[in-house]
Structure formats: structure tokens, C-alpha cells
Amino acid sequence: MALLVLSWEVVVALGAEKDIKIGCLFPTTGRAGRYxxxxxxxxxxxxxxxxxxxxxxxxxxxxxxxxxxxxxxFCVRVAKRYILEDKVNFLMGVVSSAVGLxxxxxxxxxxxxxxxxxxxxxxxxxxxxxxxxxxxGANTITGMRSGALFAEKxxxxxxxxxxxxxxxxxxxxTDFWPFLKKLRPDVEGVGESWPKLYEPDYTPYITAxxxxxxxxxxxxxxxxxxxxxxxxxxxxxxxxxxxYFHPDVGGNYEVFExxxxxMPKGLIMGTHHHLNWPDTDLNKEYVKKFRDKVGHYPITIxxxxxxxxxxxxxxxxxxxxxxxVEALVKAMEGIKIRTPLDPPGYTSWMRPLTHDIMxxxxxxxxxxxxxxxxxxxxxxxxxxxxxEKIIPSDKExxxxxxxxx
Amino acid sequence: xxxSFIIVQVLSGLTMATVLFLVASGLTLIFGVVGLFNFAHGSxxxxxxxxxxxxxxxxxxxxxxxxxxxxxxxxxxxxxxxxFFLKRIYGRQEEGPYQILLTxxxxxxxxxxxxxxxxxxxKSISRPDIFxxxxxxxxxxxxxxxxxxxxLGMFIAGGIWFLLQRSNFGRIVRAISSDRTMVxxxxxxxxxxxxxxxxxxxALGGLSGALAAPLRTVTPGAGxxxxxxxxxVVVIGGLGNFWGAWIAALIIGQVTAFGILLFPRWSxxxxxxxxxxxxxxxxxxxxxxxxxxx
Numbered sequence: 237m238a239l240l241v242l243s244w245e246v247v248v249a250l251g252a253e254k255d256i257k258i259g260c261l262f263p264t265t266g267r268a269g270r271y272x273x274x275x276x277x278x279x280x281x282x283x284x285x286x287x288x289x290x291x292x293x294x295x296x297x298x299x300x301x302x303x304x305x306x307x308x309x310f311c312v313r314v315a316k317r318y319i320l321e322d323k324v325n326f327l328m329g330v331v332s333s334a335v336g337l338x339x340x341x342x343x344x345x346x347x348x349x350x351x352x353x354x355x356x357x358x359x360x361x362x363x364x365x366x367x368x369x370x371x372x373g374a375n376t377i378t379g380m381r382s383g384a385l386f387a388e389k390x391x392x393x394x395x396x397x398x399x400x401x402x403x404x405x406x407x408x409x410t411d412f413w414p415f416l417k418k419l420r421p422d423v424e425g426v427g428e429s430w431p432k433l434y435e436p437d438y439t440p441y442i443t444a445x446x447x448x449x450x451x452x453x454x455x456x457x458x459x460x461x462x463x464x465x466x467x468x469x470x471x472x473x474x475x476x477x478x479x480y481f482h483p484d485v486g487g488n489y490e491v492f493e494x495x496x497x498x499m500p501k502g503l504i505m506g507t508h509h510h511l512n513w514p515d516t517d518l519n520k521e522y523v524k525k526f527r528d529k530v531g532h533y534p535i536t537i538x539x540x541x542x543x544x545x546x547x548x549x550x551x552x553x554x555x556x557x558x559x560x561v562e563a564l565v566k567a568m569e570g571i572k573i574r575t576p577l578d579p580p581g582y583t584s585w586m587r588p589l590t591h592d593i594m595x596x597x598x599x600x601x602x603x604x605x606x607x608x609x610x611x612x613x614x615x616x617x618x619x620x621x622x623x624e625k626i627i628p629s630d631k632e633x634x635x636x637x638x639x640x641x
Numbered sequence: 642x643x644x645s646f647i648i649v650q651v652l653s654g655l656t657m658a659t660v661l662f663l664v665a666s667g668l669t670l671i672f673g674v675v676g677l678f679n680f681a682h683g684s685x686x687x688x689x690x691x692x693x694x695x696x697x698x699x700x701x702x703x704x705x706x707x708x709x710x711x712x713x714x715x716x717x718x719x720x721x722x723x724x725f726f727l728k729r730i731y732g733r734q735e736e737g738p739y740q741i742l743l744t745x746x747x748x749x750x751x752x753x754x755x756x757x758x759x760x761x762x763x764k765s766i767s768r769p770d771i772f773x774x775x776x777x778x779x780x781x782x783x784x785x786x787x788x789x790x791x792x793l794g795m796f797i798a799g800g801i802w803f804l805l806q807r808s809n810f811g812r813i814v815r816a817i818s819s820d821r822t823m824v825x826x827x828x829x830x831x832x833x834x835x836x837x838x839x840x841x842x843x844a845l846g847g848l849s850g851a852l853a854a855p856l857r858t859v860t861p862g863a864g865x866x867x868x869x870x871x872x873x874v875v876v877i878g879g880l881g882n883f884w885g886a887w888i889a890a891l892i893i894g895q896v897t898a899f900g901i902l903l904f905p906r907w908s909x910x911x912x913x914x915x916x917x918x919x920x921x922x923x924x925x926x927x928x929x930x931x932x933x934x935x
Contacts, residue, residue, distance in 0.1 A: 266862035
């Protein structure tokens with residue numbers, strides 16, 4: 237018994253000196269490797285900045301990283317190991333929606349806060365929501381609703397959709413089409429294409445789309461798939477025959493980087509974080525710091541993990557504690573934080589109902605711009621959408637939650 | 642459906658089939674002659690694409706010369722893999738599990754190697770200048786580079802056939818494929834031939850990667866993505882059967898091209914349905930020999 241008391245005291249004493257541990261999961265191998273590596277670098281950058289200023293509550297931030305793969309079963313094991321063996325205070329990251337849905341259950345079970353930074357599925361913050369989950373990043377609803385609001389003002393009548401045949405590709409279309417139909421009952425869907433994720437050859441899809449002769453092609457591809465599609469569609473002249481509209485993640489920097497001069501002009505694209513929007517010091521500083529540190533420009537999800545670390549720090553400061561989870565949740569629910577994604581005069585805030593961070597979306601058009609090499613094109617001519625116009629209403633959220641029960 | 646569009650769609654399917662065939666032919670050749678299922682074969686396709694990127698985009702070498710260098714580079718990597726690693730497991734008891742372990746580990750090694758050398762961002766290279774244009778077909782325009790790939794694929798298929806069926810080299814290779822011990826007993830250096838066939842087959846993978854690089858995304862992990870489709874082609878055609886791979890690739894290309902048109906919601910299912918159908922009716926594959934002893 238004496239021994240037990242002694243060891244308890246040792247733990248408490250050590251606890252005062254202990255770092256704040258954040259257990260991160262990002263994909264670092266395979267096709268999504270660039271996503272994970274940029275997210276890692278951005279998180280490290282934020283932690284270094286905070287630690288150089290003396291940390292938070294006198295403690296340093298320590299980040300732990302594991303490859304997400306992406307494999308839900310594996311990541312559940314890692315998340316449990318983080319919690320039980322590494323004694324992390326927070327979980328952070330996850331790019332794949334399937335992994336996000338699995339890890340959020342671990343967070344719920346162990347009451348350890350999970351700051352999701354990059355998975356897009358709306359379910360984690362609506363249907364499968366629980367108090368210990370927070371999202372610093374966008375979900376498909378905001379991306380696709382900003383797209384629908386953009387499309388409402390366009391003369392487009394005939395729509396064609398192409399998206400990868402899995403959760404993310406399907407959810408984009410169901411978030412977009414019924415919402416647009418309400419705004420514009422006159423629009424008409426003339427076809428859909430559902431290639432597999434990572435399809436290397438889109439040629440037969442491209443000719444099928446051109447035969448459908450739509451006014452606009454809505455795309456839900458991402459990353460390398462966007463690159464392959466644009467490369468293969470360009471020689472067929474697809475972009476001269478119809479508008480190309482890719483609201484959720486078409487405007488990811490890695491696409492501009494890979495295509496260089498081969499990026500067609502006039503494609504309409506959006507993404508969550510843009511290197512050149514908003515034109516604020518905070519955004520310019522973030523982009524420049526990342527570029528100086530890592531050697532290339534950050535892709536869109538880097539900003540999420542950068543903000544994620546600052547978000548956690550701010551919550552600890554406001555709660556005055558690392559260990560009181562309920563106080564942390566309460567602090568997080570009320571947080572207002574200036575981020576590189578905020579236009580002048582706006583401050584991001586956490587929506588208590590869904591634990592989604594409230595941020596703007598911007599949609600632009602590709603135009604020549606060599607300020608961010610090796611890209612030769614970037615987006616411009618912005619149309620921007622404030623969060624209150626593109627989030628699901630309280631009523632919609634409650635309906636979705638009851639439907640699940 | 643107007644006629645010119647049907648031709649366009651057939652050509653789309655043919656382009657897809659050609660790249661698939663070039664990868665699958667190497668895979669099936671290695672299986673037929675060396676008796677090894679090379680899971681890492683797709684990684685040589687990826688290497689070919691990265692070599693092409695290195696030579697053509699970074700070092701600014703002429704496209705055609707760059708492709709040749711990519712073929713040689715991939716072949717050398719294949720030679721190294723066979724000579725220093727695979728040779729050690731031939732003829733061992735339970736060679737099968739060793740093959741899977743070793744070739745699979747090469748997927749991971751090559752993926753990481755590519756990431757260390759070239760980074761994780763997506764790469765791309767331009768089509769060669771003479772194939773920048775398009776060729777009109779009715780109201781449609783087909784990129785000439787696609788037609789070039791189709792013709793080159795046919796030429797290579799013919800070339801390999803000639804090599805295997807009509808040359809002395811081919812005679813020995815075919816003999817090794819049916820009875821390795823006997824050929825060895827006749828005083829032929831079988832080990833050398835196995836290495837050559839393996840290097841040649843991986844070079845074919847490199848060629849397909851280099852040719853596809855101007856059209857596709859060059860990224861780590863590309864090898865795993867193509868190996869599944871190639872595996873389907875090889876299984877449908879009959880393991881180790883060269884012409885089987887060609888026919889299977891053509892079928893897969895056309896089924897995909899027209900499946901997309903007729904049942905867009907189920908387009909990715911068709912090739913699996915074809916595979917399941919073939920396996921039920923002819924488990925040994927279209928041109929495979931039943932109960933062949935390797």
C-alpha cells in the first residue's frame with residue numbers, strides 16, 4: 237500500500253513537468269503521402285512556434301505521428317495505444333473519412349478529445365457527433381453548398397457529374413444536387429460517371445461525358461485523380477465544349493503544381509485553404525513560413541493541422557488545464573480564433589451544435605499566375621461565401637441526428 | 642449512337658487495353674518462364690514513369706531518347722532484383738510464400754525509394770511535340786498520341802511473338818518454361834536466361850510507365866494501383882499465356898468503354914463480372930492450359 241501511494245505521488249509529480257502530448261494520424265505513404273507530410277510539417281511548425289514562446293501553461297507541446305495508411309482497424313489500434321500507453325492528451329488529424337469515423341468512436345469511448353483536421357465526411361459532426369469531437373477543417377456540405385450557390389447564378393441548365401465511386405464522391409453529389417434543385421428547379425442532370433478511386437485512365441469516361449453534351453461538368457475527384465482527368469480531357473477538347481466546375485477540392489495546390497503550364501484556363505474550382513486567398517497578412521505569413529521551412533508550398537490541409545495545434549493551445553489556456561476534459565470541451569465550444577483562412581474582419585469560431593469550425597469558402601477561376609512556382613496557373617476572380625449561408629441549419633442537423641437514432 | 646462515336650469509344654478502350662497489356666505481358670512472361678508471381682511488377686511501371694520524368698522533364702532530354710533510357714533503367718532495376726534477391730529463393734522448399742513475401746516487400750521498398758528520391762508531389766511530363774495534335778473522326782477528334790500508343794502496342798506484341806516463336810532465344814526460353822532441368826542438362830545456362838527474361842519483362846513494365854506518364858499521374862503508389870488490373874488481365878487470359886493477356890486486355894478495355902455508356906452507375910463492376918464469368922466457365926483462363934505443370 238505504501239508503495240502504491242508512493243508511486244501515485246511520483247506520477248503526480250512527473251505530471252507537472254509532463255509535456256502536452258498530441259497523438260497525430262496522417263497518411264505518409266502511397267498516393268496520399270503528400271497530404272500527410274504537409275499536414276505533419278504544418279503541425280510541427282505550429283508546435284515549434286508555440287514552444288519557442290514558452291509553451292502553454294509552462295508546458296511544451298509534443299507531437300506523436302503514425303502513418304494512417306489509410307486503414308481504419310489499424311488506426312483504431314494506434315489511437316488506443318496513444319491513449320493507453322503514450323497517455324496523449326489529444327488525438328489529431330486523419331485524412332480518410334472512413335478512418336475518421338472509426339477513430340471518433342475511440343475518442344468517445346475514452347473521453348479523449350479528437351481534433352479532426354482533414355476528413356471531409358459530414359457524419360463525424362452531424363450523425364455520429366459526440367462531445368469530444370471537434371473539426372478544424374471543411375466538410376463536403378460547405379464545399380458543395382457554396383458550389384450550388386455559385387451555380388445558381390450561372391446560365392447552366394444541363395449538368396453532368398463525375399466523382400469517385402466511394403463515400404466521398406457519392407456524398408458530394410447528394411450534398412450538391414438536391415440543394416441546387418431547390419434553388420434552381422429548371423436544372424437537369426444529363427449523366428453521371430462513377431470511376432473507381434485512383435482510376436488511372438479516364439479516356440472512356442471523357443468521351444462518354446462529351447457525348448452527353450452538358451453545359452457544365454461537376455467534378456468530385458481529388459488529388460492525383462484531378463490531375464489525370466485534366467491531362468486526359470484536355471487533348472479531347474473537353475474544356476472548350478463545356479464549363480468545368482470542381483467546387484470542393486478542385487483548386488488544391490498540388491493540382492496546379494503537377495500540371496504547371498498544362499492547366500487549362502477558365503476552370504472553376506474551389507478548395508478549403510487557398511494560398512492566395514484571403515489576401516491577409518496572416519495567410520501570407522503562414523504560406524511563406526511553410527515554404528521557407530519545408531521547401532514547397534503547403535497543400536490545402538496543411539492549414540488545418542496548423543490551426544488545429546493553435547486551437548488546442550488556446551483551449552488549454554482558456555480552460556487553465558490540460559487534464560480537465562470537460563473544462564476543455566467547454567472552452568473549445570466557445571473558441572474564437574483568427575486563422576489564415578479568415579478574410580479581413582472575420583474571426584473563425586466553433587459551432588457548439590456540431591463542433592465544426594465556421595469558415596468561409598472561396599471559388600475561383602484558373603488564370604495565369606506564376607507567383608507560386610512550380611504552378612503556372614492559380615485561381616482568381618473570387619466569389620466568396622460566408623459560413624452561415626453554406627452550413628446545414630440547426631433544424632437540419634437535429635433531423636439528421638434523430639434519423640440516425 | 643452514331644457510328645463515329647462508336648469508333649471513338651472503341652479507340653478509348655483500345656488505348657486502355659494497350660497500356661494494360663504492356664504491363665500484363667511482362668507479368669505473364671515472368672510467370673510463364675520464371676515460374677514466379679511478381680507482385681512488384683506494377684512498381685516497375687511506376688519506376689518507368691519516374692525515370693521518364695527524371696530524364697525528360699528534369700534533365701530536358703529528348704522525349705524518345707528519354708523513354709529509351711527509362712526502359713533501360715527499369716530493366717537494370719529488374720536485373721538487380723532478380724540477380725541479387727529472387728535467385729536466392731528459387732527451388733527452395735515452400736518457394737511460394739517466399740515469392741509473395743519478397744516481391745511484396747519490393748513494392749514497399751520501391752514506393753519508399755521513389756518518395757525519398759522524387760518526393761510525394763504528383764509529377765507530369767508533356768506529350769512529345771509530334772503527337773500534340775488530334776486526328777478527326779467524324780465530329781470527333783482523337784489525340785494522335787493515343788493512336789500512337791495503340792500502334793506501338795500492336796508492334797510490340799508482334800515483336801515479342803516473333804522473339805518467342807521464331808528466334809533461337811525464344812526457343813530456349815520456351816524450353817525453359819516447359820522443362821527447366823532438361824534444358825540445364827543440355828548445357829544451357831538457365832540462370833542467365835531467367836535473369837534476361839526477368840529484366841526484359843520489367844523493362845516492358847518500364848516502357849508502359851514511361852508511355853503512360855504524359856497521360857496519367859505519376860505518384861508513389863501507382864504500382865499497386867495498376868497491379869490489380871494487370872492481375873485480372875493475366876488471370877482472364879490464363880496465367881503465363883502471352884496471347885491470353887493480349888485478348889484479355891482487349892476484352893477489359895472494350896467492356897469498360899461500353900459499360901460506362903450503358904450502365905454508368907455500375908461501370909467499375911464489369912471487369913470483375915467478366916473475370917468471375919471466365920473463372921467459372923474456364924478456371925484455367927481463356928488460353929491457359931489446364932493442369933499445366935510449371
